[in-house]
Amino acid sequence: MAKLILTNEVTGLGEPGDVVEVKDGYARNFLIPRSLATPWTKGAEKDVTAIRRARKAREIASLDDAKALADSLKAKPVTVKANAGPSGRLFGAVTTGEIAEAVAANGGTVDKRKIEIGQPIRALGDYSVSIRLHPEVSAKINVKVVKG
The missing domain is CATH 3.40.5.10 (Ribosomal protein L9, N-terminal domain)
Incomplete structure (x- = not known):
């Protein structure tokens, strides 16, 4: 060990x-x-x-700030543009960095290392992604992947 x-x-x-x-x-x-x-x-x-x-x-200083940020993130769906083929399959996968940039474009600030994607996002569509904002607060956001 x-x-x-x-x-x-x-x-x-x-x-x-x-x-x-x-x-x-x-x-x-x-x-x-x-x-x-x-x-x-x-x-x-x-x-x-x-x-x-x-x-x-x-870290986000207080639990109340983290809860407020979680509520604001849940209210706004995030849109990520990605290159895709005619079948809707992506060339590559959507990364946590791309999701963090999309959240920043929506007016939030999230560290890409705090974003957890269950399975790799490799097709167009809607996905649920978890963000750890505080040791006690986690937010689930909706990510919409569109052809771009």
Whole structure:
């Protein structure tokens, strides 16, 4: 088992600054190459407080603000334009970055790392996407993928 310090949020594992133990292969082949974690050392333990402080600064300050943002996001459907073939199948897939840009065009601000897409969006149509705004608040928004 490898002991690591997470530098980014990993769904199902933890948040930045958390110290976790995972299997060696998962650490060596996935987390460390993608810069999602760093190996734990006594010296790196000091960095945990800095990582947690940076995470707090990025988080939405209060639960009420997160709930208000969730309500405003739910009220406005988001439209994403994508290149598609005649059958409606996309050339590629809709990314979290494209969804974050579409939310910004609607007047909201969301970090693309907080957007969770269940299955890859690879066809035109309507989809439901979850956004984690706060540890206690998650918003489901409607994303409409249109030919563009």
